[in-house]
Amino acid sequence: MKLVGIAGSIAEQSYNRMLLKFIAAHFSDQVDVEILDINDIPMFNQDNDISQGDALQYIARKIEGADGVILATPEHNHTVPAALKSLIEWLSYSIHPLDGKPVWIVGASYYTQGSSRAQLHLRQILESPGVGAISLPGNEVLLGNVKEAFDADGNLKDEGTINFIHSTLNKFLKFVKLINHVDQEDDDAWKNEDLEANHPVDTSVTNVDKNAKDWVEQAAVKTNAVDGKAYVKLDRGLLTVDQLNWFLKTMPIELTYVDDNNQFIYYNKTMEGKKMLASRTPDQVGDKMTDVHPPRAIPNVKRVIHQLRTGQKDLVAMPVPGNNATKHVMHYYKAMHDEDGSYRGVNEWVLDLWPIVSSYLKMTGKMLVDDPNNQVDANAGASQAGAAASADTDASAGASESAEETETVDVDANSGASES
Amino acid sequence: MKKFIAIVGSNSKNSTNRNLLKYMQKHFKSEADIQLAEIKDLPIFKKSPEKTVPEYAIELANDIEAADGVIIGTPEYDHSIPAALSSALAWLSYGQHPFVDKPVMITGASYGSLGSSRAQSQLRQILDSPEIKARIMPSSEFLLGHSLEAFDDDGNLKDDDTIKQLEGLFEDFLKFVAISEQLGGATAANMEEARNFNWEDNK
Numbered sequence: 001m002k003l004v005g006i007a008g009s010i011a012e013q014s015y016n017r018m019l020l021k022f023i024a025a026h027f028s029d030q031v032d033v034e035i036l037d038i039n040d041i042p043m044f045n046q047d048n049d050i051s052q053g054d055a056l057q058y059i060a061r062k063i064e065g066a067d068g069v070i071l072a073t074p075e076h077n078h079t080v081p082a083a084l085k086s087l088i089e090w091l092s093y094s095i096h097p098l099d100g101k102p103v104w105i106v107g108a109s110y111y112t113q114g115s116s117r118a119q120l121h122l123r124q125i126l127e128s129p130g131v132g133a134i135s136l137p138g139n140e141v142l143l144g145n146v147k148e149a150f151d152a153d154g155n156l157k158d159e160g161t162i163n164f165i166h167s168t169l170n171k172f173l174k175f176v177k178l179i180n181h182v183d184q185e186d187d188d189a190w191k192n193e194d195l196e197a198n199h200p201v202d203t204s205v206t207n208v209d210k211n212a213k214d215w216v217e218q219a220a221v222k223t224n225a226v227d228g229k230a231y232v233k234l235d236r237g238l239l240t241v242d243q244l245n246w247f248l249k250t251m252p253i254e255l256t257y258v259d260d261n262n263q264f265i266y267y268n269k270t271m272e273g274k275k276m277l278a279s280r281t282p283d284q285v286g287d288k289m290t291d292v293h294p295p296r297a298i299p300n301v302k303r304v305i306h307q308l309r310t311g312q313k314d315l316v317a318m319p320v321p322g323n324n325a326t327k328h329v330m331h332y333y334k335a336m337h338d339e340d341g342s343y344r345g346v347n348e349w350v351l352d353l354w355p356i357v358s359s360y361l362k363m364t365g366k367m368l369v370d371d372p373n374n375q376v377d378a379n380a381g382a383s384q385a386g387a388a389a390s391a392d393t394d395a396s397a398g399a400s401e402s403a404e405e406t407e408t409v410d411v412d413a414n415s416g417a418s419e420s
Numbered sequence: 421m422k423k424f425i426a427i428v429g430s431n432s433k434n435s436t437n438r439n440l441l442k443y444m445q446k447h448f449k450s451e452a453d454i455q456l457a458e459i460k461d462l463p464i465f466k467k468s469p470e471k472t473v474p475e476y477a478i479e480l481a482n483d484i485e486a487a488d489g490v491i492i493g494t495p496e497y498d499h500s501i502p503a504a505l506s507s508a509l510a511w512l513s514y515g516q517h518p519f520v521d522k523p524v525m526i527t528g529a530s531y532g533s534l535g536s537s538r539a540q541s542q543l544r545q546i547l548d549s550p551e552i553k554a555r556i557m558p559s560s561e562f563l564l565g566h567s568l569e570a571f572d573d574d575g576n577l578k579d580d581d582t583i584k585q586l587e588g589l590f591e592d593f594l595k596f597v598a599i600s601e602q603l604g605g606a607t608a609a610n611m612e613e614a615r616n617f618n619w620e621d622n623k
């Protein structure tokens with residue numbers, strides 16, 4: 001998550017800037033905050049429009065590229081300082097980079113209640129149509145008595161204050177996700193999901209033919225990959241590569257790793273493809289998504305991966321059609337993220353839930369009976385939303401997971417490969 | 421005759437707020453001496469350890485201090501007063517306090533239909549802050565909506581009802597100034613308080 005921070009003070013020494021710097025440093029494992037300087041922006045004047053000049057274009061670009069904005073405002077005569085207001089006027093006149101941006105308002109003041117009135121004014125200003133920013137109601141940080149608040153290194157002294165700022169930040173980050181999601185909802189961004197894996201990421205092994213049957217061996221040479229008795233340090237533990245394999249191969253689920261470039265780079269090979277719930281074969285590893293799905297499945301694969309990549313969903317669950325009283329196979333697609341919260345691919349697992357259900361029934365002496373209010377087509381997999389989903393069984397396709405999508409869908413990440 | 425300073429709250433060359441104040445200057449010339457004051461050449465307010473204030477802001481403060489009252493004509497930018505006006509008010513409260521107990525009438529002109537109502541209500545709060553402490557004429561608002569179409573070629577307001585409303589308010593303002601003078605007793609103390617109240621030196 002990337003935020004831009006702007007201090008509303010142009011004084012040489014500013015507590016509001018200190019507060020922003022503290023937030024940027026202290027929560028850097030959670031968000032990336034870039035602090036912008038507004039000291040050189042001249043007073044807004046409609047007769048001399050410099051919106052296209054370097055200084056404002058730079059700020060506008062930074063704001064547009066960020067997921068949200070933090071405004072740290074002092075209070076001058078019960079309102080926001082002129083310098084901050086002037087900047088906002090520039091950003092509401094012939095360019096509108098704040099339009100639709102989530103904004104978090106914070107403020108440091110010499111007084112206990114300080115900056116509360118300025119924050120209120122700022123909220124009204126941000127709401128005006130020319131600005132169009134979106135601030136989360138009530139989620140404010142008023143740092144009073146600021147002259148005593150920081151230690152010599154610019155860190156806030158009071159643990160309670162830090163915790164409060166942290167909880168407010170967390171609320172804002174949730175809000176940012178929500179707003180940016182709503183903005184995207186009705187567009188067709190999912191269509192741009194590149195299943196051809198043409199956007200290598202920092203972990204991608206380039207210059208190896210993705211379709212090579214021995215992709216794993218070739219890529220291992222390229223990367224000097226360790227194997228066998230070499231140790232790997234993990235969070236949390238230390239295993240040899242052998243141990244890691246023994247461990248993963250005995251998982252009671254079929255695991256598949258698709259990286260953030262939509263390349264299939266791993267599965268826990270426990271048995272022959274034909275015997276798996278969702279077939280995978282050793283030569284498929286390294287393939288791009290388009291090579292392990294039939295063409296008709298592509299739009300749905302794109303949609304699911306896009307939802308995971310953009311954070312609209314964290315987990316997508318799909319039942320496989322053709323389930324019956326001895327099998328209930330589910331496919332789960334879970335977004336993976338790195339320490340910075342950036343999307344790093346899909347963890348797909350496939351399992352048969354039936355043994356779990358059946359052992360529960362055995363242990364408790366219960367039995368399954370038909371629900372008279374049942375809305376589900378018994379022959380199709382029960383979808384998440386309880387809607388009927390018809391699907392052709394021979395395609396081993398996942399069924400729809402929402403009530404609106406009752407058409408036949410085919411989303412299984414890899415099993416389609418067997419028929420192509 | 422009463423002497424008023426009329427602050428043009430806009431830094432634009434073709435300000436309809438300036439036009440309105442000019443119209444008032446002309447229209448009420450037999451009742452008051454209205455002198456227009458510009459803020460467009462003031463730099464953005466900036467604090468400094470030496471508390472330096474631009475020469476022009478000191479002159480303006482002196483003019484205000486010498487006047488019987490102040491009229492502020494404010495546009496509305498983003499639902500609040502323009503940065504240029506807010507900056508001027510900061511300079512006029514930084515180590516100098518010309519507004520303390522000074523009667524103030526607020527007018528506003530905007531292109532839209534609301535005539536700067538939100539900016540005016542924020543301006544009232546600003547003028548009420550401890551280092552400004554102006555005496556704002558209560559329950560009176562002059563909002564000139566669609567200000568681009570409001571004047572004829574000679575700079576006169578076109579609409580008779582609008583003129584009547586403005587005349588009524590100005591009459592009230594003259595009375596308000598007169599009453600205010602009789603309340604003068606507390607002024608010295610208020611002045612002292614504003615001087616002693618210093619945002620910067622707290623703690």
Ligand SMILES: Cc1cc2nc3c(=O)[nH]c(=O)nc-3n(C[C@H](O)[C@H](O)[C@@H](O)COP(=O)(O)O)c2cc1C
Nearest residue numbers: 009014015016074075076077078109114115510619
């Ligand atoms: C002209 C002026 C007016 C001020 N008015 C207020 C005010 O209304 N409320 C307040 O809490 N502080 C007020 N202050 C104090 C400021 O909040 C303080 O100087 C602020 O700028 C500290 O933030 P900073 O260190 O980031 O600049 C005022 C300061 C100045 C110079």
Ligand SMILES: Cc1cc2nc3c(=O)[nH]c(=O)nc-3n(C[C@H](O)[C@H](O)[C@H](O)COP(=O)(O)O)c2cc1C
Nearest residue numbers: 089430435436437495496497498499529530531532
């Ligand atoms: C940056 C900017 C923001 C504005 N925001 C508003 C507004 O929130 N409400 C409004 O009625 N007019 C708004 N306007 C239009 C103003 O009504 C108009 O520019 C101004 O009030 C006219 O005053 P003047 O003729 O004295 O300059 C805005 C204009 C600018 C340049």
